[in-house]
Amino acid sequence: MNRAQAEQQGRKAEWLAAWWLRLQGWRILAQRVKLKTGEVDLVARKARTVAFIEVKWRKDASQLGAAIDAHRLRRVARAAEAIGAKYARPGDDLQIDVILMAPGKWPRRIANAWQPGA
Template sequence: MSGRRAEAERQGRRGETLACWYLWLTGWRILARRQRVGAGEVDVVARKGRTVAFVEVKWRRTAQALDLAIDAHRLRRVARAAEVLAARYAKVGDDIRIDVILIAPGTWPRRIANAWQPGA
């Protein structure tokens, strides 16, 4: 892994840790991190009451860069992975959703709840 790629990986993991802290402080329980399946990867799986969120975390160097950090292609991959993982983490009657948390230095995390709708 190149030095640049390794640094991006470290920053990504740091962003995921910050996202977990943010979720925990706002009442979510972290169920899992970095869940990989053939269909893709989910950065964080969290629960709050009867809602299970499959969370994509994006870290960028600037807040402006966050505006381009997530797109439909990435969300589709998370949604496919969430479909596979839902049986492991959700119970009958739970609401399941895809959330995004955007993080940049010097800013509060920006959370997009229910960022992906089936069929979108």
């Protein structure tokens, strides 16, 4: 898969993840928020929780375990810190989540995938 195809598949995965979250009761606040410090694929709210979400797609489910690493999560966390005030209200809980996706598999959400100091 070339870079353009990978980018297109990533966008499709983000779209699917957003719909899956909606079915779980989340409201999508933003998609593909890009900053110099990092990128957040989805920003979603459910009740008093705002999640900054990294979506990872692999064509083989066995590769999902290696799809996310500390470096990537730090970038998402830095971006979330920069934009958090735009989406969160006083008293909201903020978290960094990951959604892992592969063909023929239900999305897998890892809530609180990154904790400060981790």
